[in-house]
Amino acid sequence: MTEALLSVRDLQVHYPIRSGLLQRTVGTVKAVDGVSFDVERGTTFGLVGESGCGKSTLGRAVLRLSEPTGGQVHLDGRDVLALGPEELRRERRRMQMVFQDPLASLDPRQSVESALVEPLAVHAAPGGPAAWRSRVRGLLDRVGLPAGAGRKYPHEFSGGQRQRVGIARALVLDPDLLVADEPVSALDVSVQAQVLVLLEELQRDLGLTYLVIAHDLAVVRHVSTTVGVMYLGGLVERGPSAAVYARPLHPYTRALLSAAPVPDPVAEATRERILLTGDLPSPADPPSGCRFRTRCPWVQPTRCHDERPQLRVVPGHPQDQQVACHWAEEVESGALAPRGGSRAVA
Template identity: 70%
Template sequence: MNGADSADGRAAGGAHEEGIARERGPEHVHDHSVDRGVDRGVDRGVDRTSGSSGEPPAEPLLDVRDVAVHFPIRRGLVLDRTIGHVFAVDGVSLRIGRGETYGLVGESGCGKSTLGRAILRLEKPTAGQVFFDGRDIAPLKGEELRTMRRRFQMVFQDPMSSLDPRQSVQSLLTEGMKAHGLTRGAAADGKRLRELVDAVGLPAAALRRYPHEFSGGQRQRIGIARALCVEPDLIVADEPVSALDVSVQAQVLNLLERLQAELGLTYLVIAHDLAVVRHVSDRVGVMYLGGLVEEAPSQALYDEPLHPYTRALLSAIPVPDPELEDRRERILLTGDLPSPAAPPPGCRFHTRCPWRQPERCDTERPQLRVVEGTVPGHRVACHYAEEIRSGALRPHRVEPAVAEDVLGPGAVPDQPGSVTEILGR
């Protein structure tokens, strides 16, 4: 994805593709369902990763296996009673190779940010494993976790709120170096800091200044420099440009690409904007209501979206081209995202799916699988992907269902994306 010489990037990506078609091995089969809190008798089984995983790298830097993050919903004045769970992330497996950019898209409430935080261990996964460079970081805690943090860093959505307003840029950047014993004396550190701000396109004078003295784009550069100061391998960027002005977004995206080419970074880019994700990513995973519904090399996802949700998502994104806009056929989804506290049984998308078929879609949760005749590495979690692809199944009308009806009004936070805040975690 390195913008300057993308041909090389593609070639490197291609190298990953070899040795991948082999079986994932028995260690990947997990033994029990992760949903301890569920007793509704509904099949909420986590997607057991299908045998042949296709495209994903054989020796990934990051190997996420069946990760689930469930937040308890508590009620009660005196004694907190758990009255349910928000199934923010409910069984996601993905692999990211070294130097690769993996894009994670989905709408608010789909769990993409929570997954990112679980990978960074800012949230403890309820179940599953997160192998980072071969080591499971999910059970780590205390000092062991803290020292491990050097290797995976985060770039936040809002550069203003993610920078401590009372620290100068210099102290923001030195802090991480100090925390991991990377300081090498005043002179060497000074040089390193100047290199850092220079790498993100800021003058050395920026070091003395405070976050509020910068514009949004410059602040995001500082945020990136802070992530880089500890020389990480993986950077999880959660909506890195969505808080920025349109004219500034490209600067930051180009910067991220350049840094990846120069430093050999691995990225997990989380965004709601499929255009941004497609632009930066080698591979893209589409999330809906806590699970991955489709995963594919980014161009393949755009060329041939297999999952009905991906199709709807792609068709919903406005393109700044009137000719195209006039010609486009939109797949308009009806209704809202169901509450992640009461996800629908079977396929999570069946309540809004224009291709939904009776019985199977309502009861059996589809697993990610390869569809015959598609690009290697293209996997989709849909029972009828072949029929939809061939056109044998036609979309039909869907009566809108309203999310709040399930648990009664007010029982579930309105915007599941911010559930963590609402629950005060």
């Protein structure tokens, strides 16, 4: 097994809810609540889940763009959350982010070259301005942008080209870890494929480690070595991408995969559909016990209501595939019947 570059343990990001003239705290939004995972050096960890589950908040907390409430984040063995302002600024060279909306993350008043030279100047990279501009031109060519792109402004590019600029800016300081938050969700399907291929090429050539956040199951499957499925602030399943997609264990993972279209008419017509009832609960008032129980077709009395399941290994599955479900074995074997109306087979 390769060495873990990023190690996250029991990460929590809670936001107080304030009300009244004195702004008293009346509740807490648990956006991320006890998440743990490792990202091995040179691999990709894909974080998937529906909107509002806490994926983007987790990605920002890893880089301390949002301050965590508790837990640990170790980058190459060093606790990022324990760093002071100056130490954190120096460590940021090793961890960068590609944002979901490239236009919003670029300054419209800065040319592309100026935007990419700026971090080199801030971190006093060796070589001076001439070497910085040369490096920027080489990076823009590396990500597939035409000659002269550095003189242009963000509004002069297409969406796919702007995302390439965002990737080049993230790479300009030679980081070890790249957090990509929905890197292709705002792009056309054909452009998505080009950007994903570019990310794979850069990882192979530069030895990068990725944390990719997405709601698109096809994107996560294509790029990820390991997958984490997130629901209402916590991981419900984690494991090798091939194992999770071939034999998902958690009812939520099974529901997500059953909703994704399959490019095979025969398989599409006969495969299992799992229809979830109800809405995503509020992270300010999550259900007791299992947080998925209000929508789970296989929910059982007492235990699901009273005891929050922890990630564990299920016999017959890889040791590194873990699930947070009390009844995973019974659901997979069919020994546990779903509630009527919550599950259907086409």
